[in-house]
Amino acid sequence: MKNTPNILGIDFGTSNSAAGINLNGSPFIIELEPGEQTLPTSVFFDFENRKTMFGRPANCALINGYDGRYMRSFKSILGTSLMHEPRRIMGETLTFVEIIARFLQTIKTRAEDICHTQFHYALSGRPVHFYSNDAERDVQALRDLHECYERAGFQDVKFLNEPEAAALAAGPLPEGATNLIIDIGGGTSDFSVFQTNGNQTNIIASFGARIGGTNFDKSISFDHVMPLMGRGTQIRKELGNDLLTAPNAIYQDLATWEKIPFLYNVATLHNVDQMIRDGVYPKLFERLKTIISEQFGHELAFAVENAKITLNLRDNHVTPIDLNFIEHDLATTLESKDLGTSLGGYATSIGDTANETLRIANLTPEEIDTIIFVGGSSQMSAVQAEFTARFPRAKQKHQAAFTGVIEGLALATAYPFYD
Ligand SMILES: Nc1ncnc2c1ncn2[C@@H]1O[C@H](COP(=O)(O)OP(=O)(O)OP(=O)(O)O)[C@@H](O)[C@H]1O
Ligand SMILES: [Mg+2]
Structure with missing residues (x-):
């Protein structure tokens, strides 16, 4: 599956996320919001309009005092028991697995609309350690994230350490x-x-x-x-x-x-x-x-x-x-x-x-x-x-503070990860 075009690079960050692909050997960062290369990792459940918003609109709804429930930094919950705890939100029973999956699914759908292609696979960044002092939680966090990607509709996901992705896009060095x-x-x-x-x-x-x-x-x-x-x-x-x-x-x-x-x-x-x-x-x-x-x-x-x-x-x-x-x-x-x-x-x-x-x-x-x-x-x-x-x-x-990692992931979508 070398150079498979339907692999989407995703930097799922604690504060900001981004998506990209390899376009003729260069990273192409997808504007998940118009004119923006990153999407704040946030969600707002708007109780009045019964809508779920992601990214900047979610942040705006919070700041404008809409009636609802806001969440940010949910990457930090990976690996904890809170991931699978059901909670009632807007008449639905949701877990954080589902909430993160919907966030990733939004990235997938927007990227597909912009690129006019379907992305069946994801190449996701991951921290080298979610937990450097707790091996069991570290493994569980990756397992949780894997589950979120599958729930988001990806057939499979591979992971690349975030700093290693950034190294791929570090530009010319001696x-x-x-x-x-x-x-x-x-x-x-x-x-x-x-x-x-x-x-x-x-x-x-x-x-x-x-x-x-x-x-x-x-x-x-x-x-x-x-x-x-x-x-x-x-x-x-x-x-x-x-x-x-x-x-x-x-x-x-x-x-x-x-x-x-x-x-x-x-x-x-x-x-x-x-x-x-x-x-x-x-x-x-x-x-x-x-x-x-x-x-x-x-x-x-x-x-x-x-x-x-x-x-x-x-x-x-x-x-x-x-x-x-x-x-x-x-x-x-x-x-x-x-x-x-x-x-x-x-x-x-x-x-x-x-x-x-x-x-x-x-x-x-x-x-x-x-x-x-x-x-x-x-x-x-x-x-x-x-x-x-x-x-x-x-x-x-x-390096570009907010896009250095996604540039590397985008480049790497063309590398033989899915051989
Ligand atoms: N100019 C700035 N000076 C200092 N800190 C900043 C500045 N701009 C943003 N930050 C901080 O950078 C952090 C977000 O950085 P970034 O988007 O790289 O993280 P992330 O990729 O979402 O997280 P991670 O990779 O750890 O999962 C936030 O904590 C934010 O407050
Ligand atoms: Mg990051």
Whole structure:
């Protein structure tokens, strides 16, 4: 089945997805939304119009306050028991397998309409490890994703490590040079060491860890925004005069993109009511109640993500976070030093994961000629500073942050994967 034209390349990302094919030896990225090369990995079940929306329209529906249920970052659920748990949405019983399958099916159908062909097979990206510290979950996550592709209507799916795909599209590099791809996305940090010889890309080693931009958002939110909702404040014990600190779990979940929808239930509201009743600062828990009852969790996550990106792009030392949607005139600020305290540990762990990749390759940092950044979170200055320090000798190259992986997958659809 060499050069089979009906294989669709899909980069199913935690935050953004993309699709592409090999067109006469070059990657052709399919516009899954008009004028756009990526599709936000999100879904909105619109209760009023009884419609399911994906990507940017889903994000808009959320921001415009439509009545419904929004979900994003569902790639992070692969490998967990939540994947197969049935839940009622718009009169249907759905699992995350089905929800992800519908997202992938939307990509398939749109790609077919644009390319005037049917795609029976998929070549999908995958992180090197969904879970680097849990082999069983790692295997289950891939099994889950495989099931989603089959449910989406593909006869078969093959997987390629995301950084290896990015290596295929890394562009001209000196013959025989040793290079390191650094792919930091929304959910994972992935690395590949490779050399190019003529048209050949030789992968020497790949490795990765479950750290990405959504973890950055979570830490920033937990450290700097959740205190406004009562995190860390005191609650009186039901009996006696003792005080307890408000439980962290609810704040952890509220700061975690994929966990937010699971907070919208009666049991959580009941807990928050108790916190209001017994809290030393009940007004803060009232805000928490507004977020849960009005389902503002994703708005909050977007506000934090936007502040992170703005602060990173402009390096302007302070960025406001407008929380007016929770309470009139409620706002806070995020400073460069806050990013440093919340993200420093992640930058070190990401750097350590790169070093582990080199260890597997039996190389030292001095032997790397070029480091190539790809993925939205590779643009974080904390990440770039970490790699400049660890690889002082290496040249730095920046591949298209959001399309580097799909370009490689698109190219690879013509390689003999289905022999
Ligand atoms: N300019 C920027 N500076 C810093 N971070 C950014 C910037 N733009 C986007 N991001 C972050 O990049 C992440 C998304 O990157 P990307 O689309 O590469 O991830 P993904 O491919 O969906 O995830 P993964 O590959 O981990 O599954 C988000 O966390 C987003 O907040
Ligand atoms: Mg990615």
